[in-house]
Amino acid sequence: MAISNTYQPNAPAAKTGTGSAVSNREDLSTELSILAPEQTPLLSLASKGKANSTFTEWTVDILSTPVTTGIAEGADVTSFTNQFTNRARLGNYVQTFRDDYLVSNLQQAVSSVGPADFAQAEVKSIKQVKRNVEATISGTQDYSVENGAGTPYSMRGLGSWINNGNTAIPAAYRTPAASIDTSLTETKLNAILASIFTQNGEMNALTLVAGTAVRRTISNFTRNDGNSNENVYNVMQDATSKTITLSVSLYDSDFGMLKIVNANPACTLTGTAYFLNPKYLAFNTLIPMGSKRLEDQGGGPRGFVDMTGTLCVKHPGAFGKVTGVTFP
Numbered sequence: 149m150a151i152s153n154t155y156q157p158n159a160p161a162a163k164t165g166t167g168s169a170v171s172n173r174e175d176l177s178t179e180l181s182i183l184a185p186e187q188t189p190l191l192s193l194a195s196k197g198k199a200n201s202t203f204t205e206w207t208v209d210i211l212s213t214p215v216t217t218g219i220a221e222g223a224d225v226t227s228f229t230n231q232f233t234n235r236a237r238l239g240n241y242v243q244t245f246r247d248d249y250l251v252s253n254l255q256q257a258v259s260s261v262g263p264a265d266f267a268q269a270e271v272k273s274i275k276q277v278k279r280n281v282e283a284t285i286s287g288t289q290d291y292s293v294e295n296g297a298g299t300p301y302s303m304r305g306l307g308s309w310i311n312n313g314n315t316a317i318p319a320a321y322r323t324p325a326a327s328i329d330t331s332l333t334e335t336k337l338n339a340i341l342a343s344i345f346t347q348n349g350e351m352n353a354l355t356l357v358a359g360t361a362v363r364r365t366i367s368n369f370t371r372n373d374g375n376s377n378e379n380v381y382n383v384m385q386d387a388t389s390k391t392i393t394l395s396v397s398l399y400d401s402d403f404g405m406l407k408i409v410n411a412n413p414a415c416t417l418t419g420t421a422y423f424l425n426p427k428y429l430a431f432n433t434l435i436p437m438g439s440k441r442l443e444d445q446g447g448g449p450r451g452f453v454d455m456t457g458t459l460c461v462k463h464p465g466a467f468g469k470v471t472g473v474t475f476p
Contacts, residue, residue: 188282189357189409190306191431193424197460199432202294202301204458205239208321236318240458241291242434243303245280247273248452256448266449270439273453277437279414285431285459286357286415286422290316306422309461310469317464327423327468332362334369338401340468344423345403347465352404354468355424359417361475363410366399368475423468433457 209232249269262268288307292299308314312325326343329336344352358366399406411417437455444450461467 187410187412188278189355189411190285190422190424191278191282193355193357193426194285194429194431194459195426197430197432199242199434199456199458202242202434203239204242204432204434204460205237206460206462207235207237208463209235210320234320236321238317238321238461238464240303240460241293241301242432242456242458243284243301244435244454244456245277245284246452246454247276247280248450249273250448250450252448253444254448266451270451270453273451274437274439277453277455279412281431281455281457282412283415286411286417286420290314303458305459306461306467307420307469307471309459309464310422310467311464321464323464323467323469327465329470330472332365332421332470332473336470337366337369337399338403340423340470341401341403341406344425344466344468347463350404352425352466354404354406355426356399356406356408356421357411357417357424358408358421359411359419359473360413361419361473362421362470363408364475365473366408419473420471421469421473423470425466428462428466430460430462431457432460 212229212234249266249272251264251266251269256265284303285306287305289302289305290308291304292302294301309317310323310328311317312322312328314322324343324347327340327347329340341352341354344354356362356366397408399408406423411421433455435454435456437453439451439453441449441451
């Protein structure tokens, strides 16, 4: 005797043909899950300002070398110093970011999970533009100027600003070589922090935006330093809560506190980390982020989200960088 089944060869998922399966209701959750990193720690860390041109500029200056010799009694002042001889101008081009969306008239009309409609497409585009900005800030590209022949305005990323060999930055204002390294140990971490301290003499409250390999390496400092000539730092912890803490989120150094946060893993910073002083970091906006709805030409509602802005590294010497870190 034939039996009514939930699956029949003539009644696949499309519910075509005949048989008992065509009567089965779908069980589709109203919950929508998007598996993608959305956090933008670099953009969030930067102060926000206003750009008024396609090339945003700011000035920097340094103090002269301290003088320790005395002045003879009765000596007249016969020579004078130009206090602004070392002043320089830095700048960055703006960059436009855009993400478009289109929903058909039928899709807009039907009931859908998420939902998959025009408003939801707009929200998703906003998130994607923010992540595009984050990835560009974290990049190693130099800036470029619009040439009308396929090269658009683009901004210089942190990897290019924090670069001792970037000749576009005056030598006196480049990130010192001692603030940059291509591997990471606890000794090297402290050396970078010491180098940053020598630039402004402040007990800095720095933020380290770190890729996954860097973050794991720092957490491993308390467990294994890889040097047989040194003692590993041991921590005695009350285990009554059945919790063992192995992560490091705040590193208290001789030269100030270092807060460690995870970089967005979509920004290819796995073995890279930036030592940032929020005091000298800004993002200036020429055109604020906004959504524009375009004419429906018959296929359905259309639009795009865009914004234009640039990264301002007010003094590259106040930053540090580590690259090429691999976690064993």
